[in-house]
Amino acid sequence: MVIKKNHSGCGGxxxxxxxxxxxxxIYYDDLPTYQxxxxxxxxxxPEDYLIDSERLIQxxxxEGFLLSTISSNSDTLIAEQQFGQxxxxxxxxxxxxxxxxENNHHQYCGVVRNNMNNYLYRMNxxxxxxARQVTARxxxxxxxxxxxxxxxxxLRVSFNFSLDLSCEIPDxxxxxxxxxxxxxxPYNTNNPRLPHEVKMTTSTCDKIFNTFKYSLRVLDLHDLGIKTVPSSIEEVKYLRYLDLSHNNMEKLPSCITTLIHLQTLKLSQCHVLKELPKDMEDLSSLNHLDIEGCLDLTHLPSGxxxxxxxxxxxxxxxxKKQVTGGLRSLTDLNNLRGQLEISHLEQVKFSPSKEAAKDEFLKNKQHLEFLTLRWDHDEEDEDESDVDKDKKSLECLQPHPKLRVLLIVGYNGTTLSNWxxxxxxxxxxxxxxxPKCKFLPPMDHLPHLKVLQLRRLDSLEFIAKNNQVGSSAPIFFPSLKELTIADCPKLKSWWEKDIWGNDRPSFNCISKLNIQFCPQLACMPLYPGLDEELxxxxxxxxxxxDTMHYADNTESTETSNSQSQPxxxxxxxxxxxxxxxxxxSWLKNFISLEELHIRDCPNFTSLPQGFxxxxxxxxxxxxxxxxxxxxVDMSGTNWNKPTEWEGLKNLSSLVLRSISKLKSLPWGVENVKSLKELRIYDCQALTSLPESISNLTSLEKLVIYECRKLDSLPKGMADLSSLHTLxxxxxxxxxxxxxPETGDDWPQxxxxxxxxVRETPQDLREL
Structure with missing residues (x-):
């Protein structure tokens, strides 16, 4: 369908x-009633609003829009979810x-999702x-x-302004x-208000519950500073969707469990919520319970x-007050889908019976996609028994083979489970x-693994045992796109025994590699095809x-295409x-590089070859x-060779910070005609800028900060006609x-x- 603008009028x-x-x-009138x-x-x-797909379906x-389309012999629970999607x-x-x-959201496999890993949409x-027009009645x-x-x-109202004591629901x-x-x-959980910024009174809640007690199906009271939910909520007997997230109550009234039609209860980011009502099992229609970020919860109701x-x-x-930490409560919840985090696993204790440790709490949850397993050990309470206890609990938490994302945090075992x-x-x-994990189980054959992240593993010595390598081995990490290894001080090699030479595997399709604070890691797979981030x-x-020399072992660098080089x-x-x-000459192959940051390198004395x-x-x-x-000033010599800077034909932004030997602009930088932004910070030896700065004809912004010996500006700055910000x-x-008018450099x-042009006040400098 193509809608053409009519340009015959005055426009607009x-x-x-x-x-x-x-x-x-041609579109709306032909839709079935439910659509x-x-x-x-x-x-x-609102227009351009980011719509959470799961929330919209809920x-x-x-509202009952989907129910009439589902046959009576269907599993209504699953059918509504599938039909909504x-x-x-x-x-x-x-x-x-x-x-x-989209900024401030997580990108997962190319599609943006929110914190609950739900897909996000915008409406045309x-x-x-x-949609506004067809609801004109x-x-x-x-x-x-x-x-x-x-x-x-x-029948339905949304508010495009923030409710609080000064601007409440109109009478x-x-x-x-x-x-x-x-x-x-308005749903803006990325920037929730602070508790003192908003407060909805109990009387207002009472008024809502009592006025609409027979009609209300959907009630959104998120981020209103609510400290107490009044017991009159039991009057809203037909309520199906209740959002109390980002509020400040420590508990909910027990009578909330009488809302037998309630399908969705959202309590996410209620940071001071200490417990849920003990009779939660009475909410027989409940399909969605969102308690993400409820950090003060110490347990869930046994029912x-x-x-x-x-x-x-x-x-x-x-x-710790429940057998196996209460994990058995999860056994029969096999309709769970999407995301689940299990926290405080350090509380789990098993009885001496071997059977107790054979429970499979998660294995049958085939719809679960994202799983977080979190232990929160106190450093002073750690002992050797934690190792065996954590290992037992991890063994019992084997997920279904269809799981797509797994996050393990705070585990104290020395090895992970073979599952x-x-x-x-x-x-x-x-x-x-x-802190005690020493190596990982084999993962290099997992066919769909795209992202691998290893952080703060104090005892990690190697990542994989020396399994099959060489030409007969299966493809090494066939789908891996992103690898992060950070804060692993004992990690020396990817393998238990170093692999060098032609037998060393390479990542087949890696795009992003991030290695931080791993000073001993020398032997690892090569990454010649890295194409996004290092x-x-x-x-x-x-x-x-070693990766730079990869081409030397495969084909002659003189005959190979430059685009095939590492x-x-x-x-x-x-x-x-x-x-x-x-x-x-480590930069000679980086012909596609668009952004480069060099920081805190004490032994760098000059620009690298290949710059x-x-x-x-x-x-x-x-x-x-x-x-x-x-x-280095070569102007007084017969120097006529091109400088390293002249090859940077597309450079638009340059930042120089705390370069203690810098006395003027880098020699040759004036030849970078494309430069639009130049920032110089804390260069204490800087005394002058060259007259040749006038050659930077594209320069639009110049920032100079805390260069205390810089005593004048060059007259050539007057020729910088594109410079609009100083x-x-x-x-x-x-x-x-x-x-203005009186300063010697004002004409420039x-x-x-x-x-x-200003000085920072002394009291602000000391902050």
Whole structure:
């Protein structure tokens, strides 16, 4: 379907009414009734709103939009979930589109998900206008704080302003909308308000519960500073969806368990919530219980195992007061899907009976995709018994082979369970803060593993035993895209016995490699095809050197295509706290590199050979390299060779920070005609900028900070016609010279539109 703008008029939005009329006729009018209801419901969300797919399906289900389409002999629980997803898929991509990349959200296998790992969508703007239009009778209303649009036929309301004591639900809603089914609030859990910023009174909650006790199906009261949920909530007998997340109550009223129609209860990020009502099993219709981030919970009610319809249980808290920590409550919850975290596993204790340690609490949960297993040992209480205890508990937590993401945190065993080998669908594995783990079980054959993260493993000595290698071995990590190894001080080699030469495996399709604070790690798989990101921080560079020489062992570098050379496709690199210099001419292959950061490298004395090969480089920062000399002045010699900088034909941003030997701009940088932004921080030897700075004809922004010996600005700055922003801070010798009209350097900077020359007040400097 293509909607063409009509350009015959005066432009603007004149074409929209006709387009909406056409869309209604050829699309909306042909939708089945349930899809019309689902479509119109989306008018309650703001334009360009990020829609959580799971939440939307839960709301549709609570409204009963999906129930009439399901046959009586179906499993209603599963059918509604599947039908809701099918409905969403039918709308995508004409009505919705999946968000491909968004700040402050997690990207998982190319698609953005929120903290609960649910897919996020945006609604097409024209379709959003259509949804608003088809609800013109006013059943669905989005209320503005200044506009009264309430009437007796209103069934659903969302508020596009933040509710609090100063701006509460208008009285007209209580007086006129007696049939109200839904109350939705703007959903902004990425930036929740602080407790003192908002407070909804108990009387307001009472008023909602009593006024709409027979009609209300969906109630969203998240992030309202609620400290007490009044017992009058039991009056809202037909409530199906209740969101109390990001509030401040320590407990819920016990009568909440009388809401037998409740399908979804959201309590995420209620950080002071200490317990759930003990009769939770009475909530027989409950499908979704979201308690992620409820850090003060010490246990879950013993009857939770009777809620066999549960699809969402984001957190399970093990308790030492229950047999096996209460883990047996999970055994029958086989409809769980999505994400589950099990915390406080250090509380789990097994009886002497061997049978007790053979329980399989998770193995039959085939719909579970994301699993976090977390131990929280106190450092002072650790002893050797923790090793065996943790190992037993991990053995009992074998998930279904379909699990896709596994995170293990705080485990005190020396080895992991062999069941890790059975997770053939695993896409991401993370192992954090496991101080006694010495090596991992075999993982190099897992066909779908894309992300491997190992952090803060104090005792890790090697990652894998020396299994089959050589030409007859299966493909080594056939799908691995991202590898992170950080804070593993004892890690010396990937393998128990070092593998060098032609037998050493290579990562087949790796894109991102991040190695930090692993100073002894020298022998590891090669990564010649690395094409996105390389980060080396306080780590050994031998693997980088060996990878550089990879081509020497495969084909002649003189005859090979430059794009096939190691690192020739790499886009981003950070080198930090490297004591030993990287291999000679280590940058010569980095012809696709776009961003380079060099920090805290005490032995770097000059720009590395091959620097001029960085023809694709867009951004460069060099920081805290005390021996680095960048500004050798060759102007008084017969020097006519091109400088290393001349190869940087696309460089647009340069940052120089704490380069203690820098007295002027780097020799040759004035030839970088593409440079748009130059930042110089804390260069205490800097005394002048060259007149040749006038050659930087593309320069738009210049920042100079805390260069206390810089005593003048070059006259050539007056020729920088593109320079629109100048910021000079804490350069005391420049302050009087840059005063308007009277300063000696004012003529050089008078033409700059945005300029700031200032000293930081003494009291702020000491902060």
């Amino acid at each position: 939005d004149d074409w929209i009414p006709e387009a909406l009329q056409m869309l209604k006729f 019309k209801l689902c479509f119109a419901y989306c008018s309650l969300f 709301l549709w289900t609570a 099918a409905c969403l898929n039918d709308f995508d991509p004409l009505v919705f589109h999946q968000v491909e990349e 703007r024209l379709m959003h206008k259509l 006013g059943e669905n209303i989005t209320m503005d704080s200044m506009v009264e649009t309430v009437h007796g036929g209103m 007209s809603v209580f007086e006129k909308a007696k049939k109200l089914r839904t109350i939705l609030l 939770i195992n009777k809620l066999t319809s549960l699809q969402t249980l984001s957190l399970f808290v093990a308790s 890790l080998d059975s997770l053939q669908c695993l896409v991401k594995f993370t192992l954090n803060d496991c 980060v080396l921080v306080e780590s050994n560079v031998r693997s980088m050197r 690192f020739s496709k790499l886009k981003y690199m950070t080198i930090e706290r490297i004591e030993h210099s990287p291999p000679e 001029k090969s960085l023809s694709s480089l867009l951004s460069l920062s060099i920081e805290r390299c005390p021996k680095l000399v960048l500004d 910021s000079i801070t804490d350069c005391p010798l420049l302050l009087p010279r840059c005063q 900077i008078a033409h700059i539109m945005n300029k700031s």
